[in-house]
Amino acid sequence: MSNERPAGAKLRVAVFVSGGGTNLQALLDAERTSPYEIVLVAADRDCFALKRAQKAGKPAKIARKPEGLTGDEARLAVSDALLSLCAEFGVEAIVLAGFLTIMKGRIIAKFANKVINIHPSLLPKFGGKGMWGHHVHEAVLAAGEAESGCSVHLVDSGCDTGEVLLQRRVAVKKDDTAESLAARILPEEYIAIVEGTAMLARRILS
Ligand code: GRF
Numbered sequence: 001m002s003n004e005r006p007a008g009a010k011l012r013v014a015v016f017v018s019g020g021g022t023n024l025q026a027l028l029d030a031e032r033t034s035p036y037e038i039v040l041v042a043a044d045r046d047c048f049a050l051k052r053a054q055k056a057g058k059p060a061k062i063a064r065k066p067e068g069l070t071g072d073e074a075r076l077a078v079s080d081a082l083l084s085l086c087a088e089f090g091v092e093a094i095v096l097a098g099f100l101t102i103m104k105g106r107i108i109a110k111f112a113n114k115v116i117n118i119h120p121s122l123l124p125k126f127g128g129k130g131m132w133g134h135h136v137h138e139a140v141l142a143a144g145e146a147e148s149g150c151s152v153h154l155v156d157s158g159c160d161t162g163e164v165l166l167q168r169r170v171a172v173k174k175d176d177t178a179e180s181l182a183a184r185i186l187p188e189e190y191i192a193i194v195e196g197t198a199m200l201a202r203r204i205l206s
Contacts, residue, residue: 097118152199
């Protein structure tokens with residue numbers, strides 16, 4: 001336990017979102033009995049996840065891509081805006097929960113080994129650029145996999161390439177569609193994202 005932190009203090013985390021926020025909701029619901037405290041919810045676009053944050057009384061901010069910027073320039077601008085928000089709210093670690101911008105620049109070094117992501121496949125399989133949401137499940141089915149699941153991993157400068165902290169598995173059924181497979185994996189994601197964030201908190205707080 002670092003000496004400048006009061007005993008029993010929780011890890012101050014930001015959750016970055018881009019979509020419906022069901023993973024965020026799992027983190028919000030488990031917060032009271034977990035070693036983390038959500039001090040900021042930030043998105044790269046307007047999304048329902050921000051409404052979940054507001055309903056829970058959390059700061060809900062948008063770091064929107066600036067007009068006219070594309071590609072890595074846009075990613076860097078969003079990442080730098082998020083880094084400023086993290087400084088403003090005293091964020092110690094970041095959880096990506098359905099966040100769709102690949103972060104670039106200073107935020108990566110500032111939060112090295114302190115960013116985790118939830119990905120809906122058994123990494124390293126079916127990860128990387130373009131592998132998000134239904135694209136993942138369609139690729140798993142096309143490959144004829146017998147099982148799939150989700151992974152919580154540390155975020156490095158790559159896409160879905162950092163150390164895997166934990167995985168949860170589901171069997172692929174022969175009549176599965178991308179939707180039915182996603183629906184069976186989501187509940188496992190909610191368990192994994194809470195467990196993975198607690199693991200990160202214990203690792204940093206120890
Ligand atoms: C989840 O399937 C997650 O695995 C992926 O994006 C989706 C986010 O859903 N990273 P939600 O916004 O948490 O509902």
